[in-house]
Amino acid sequence: MAMIEFHDVSKLYPGGSAALSDVSLSIASGELVFLAGPSGAGKSTLLKMIAAIERPSTGRVLVNGQDVGGIKPRGLPYLRRKLGLILQEQRLLMDRKVLANVMLPLVVTGAAVEHAEKRARAALEKVGMLSKAGSMPQTLSGGEQQRVAIARAIVHRPQVIIADEPTANLDRDSANLVLSTLEAFHSAGVTCVVSTHDEYFLDRADRVIYLSQGRVTEAWQRNPVVEDAA
Numbered sequence: 713m714a715m716i717e718f719h720d721v722s723k724l725y726p727g728g729s730a731a732l733s734d735v736s737l738s739i740a741s742g743e744l745v746f747l748a749g750p751s752g753a754g755k756s757t758l759l760k761m762i763a764a765i766e767r768p769s770t771g772r773v774l775v776n777g778q779d780v781g782g783i784k785p786r787g788l789p790y791l792r793r794k795l796g797l798i799l800q801e802q803r804l805l806m807d808r809k810v811l812a813n814v815m816l817p818l819v820v821t822g823a824a825v826e827h828a829e830k831r832a833r834a835a836l837e838k839v840g841m842l843s844k845a846g847s848m849p850q851t852l853s854g855g856e857q858q859r860v861a862i863a864r865a866i867v868h869r870p871q872v873i874i875a876d877e878p879t880a881n882l883d884r885d886s887a888n889l890v891l892s893t894l895e896a897f898h899s900a901g902v903t904c905v906v907s908t909h910d911e912y913f914l915d916r917a918d919r920v921i922y923l924s925q926g927r928v929t930e931a932w933q934r935n936p937v938v939e940d941a942a
């Protein structure tokens with residue numbers, strides 16, 4: 713079943729040229745898909761459309777069958793509950809401990825503090841960062857901070873993880889750990905869409921969609937999933 717579908721999606725930013733042009737793609741439930749392409753190709757724009765942070769100028773974006781392009785503000789929390797977002801502009805709060813950072817998405821949606829803390833500890837354990845729960849973010853390496861950001865993104869157990877360049881500026885070992893963390897969620901059935909510049913990861917990927925100047929220029933799949941005919 714398709715979790716994410718783009719049908720002839722174009723995006724024009726006000727006053728700008730087309731950030732995306734006629735993009736059509738389908739991502740199945742449980743897939744791990746990499747989005748590649750040069751800076752400015754439209755990767756961030758595409759990811760933000762899945763979360764309805766940006767809206768298509770034309771075309772349709774469906775998440776779990778729901779058209780999210782025209783979603784009303786009151787429908788956004790329902791959509792966002794399904795999604796775990798690791799976006800470039802969402803840094804950790806440096807004046808709060810790791811645990812508080814990961815609890816925050818639950819606390820702001822009204823969860824009880826004890827419940828939020830329990831969930832946050834479980835999320836930190838999943839990304840191998842529970843021992844740093846009491847640390848301040850600036851005492852962590854870039855890769856560790858990124859794993860905390862992943863814990864924050866999955867604390868509400870989303871069906872889909874959207875990660876925009878989660879390994880940017882990391883050394884190879886840290887990048888590998890971040891990627892293994894995402895792969896573990898994929899193995900647990902979570903749909904993952906991850907943008908990257910890193911050829912090393914693209915070589916290992918099962919499915920890559922290349923964007924250039926807002927268009928899908930290449931897309932391949934190493935081991936195509938054979939749909940069960942039944």
Ligand SMILES: Nc1ncnc2c1ncn2[C@@H]1O[C@H](COP(=O)(O)OP(=O)(O)OP(=O)(O)O)[C@@H](O)[C@H]1O
Pocket residue numbers: 725726728730731749750751752753754755756757758
């Ligand atoms: N809010 C905005 N307003 C106007 N133009 C924008 C906005 N966001 C992105 N753009 C433009 O849209 C195009 C695609 O940008 P986008 O950030 O989606 O690319 P990207 O592939 O994610 O690049 P990078 O790898 O550098 O993050 C670029 O030309 C960019 O300048």
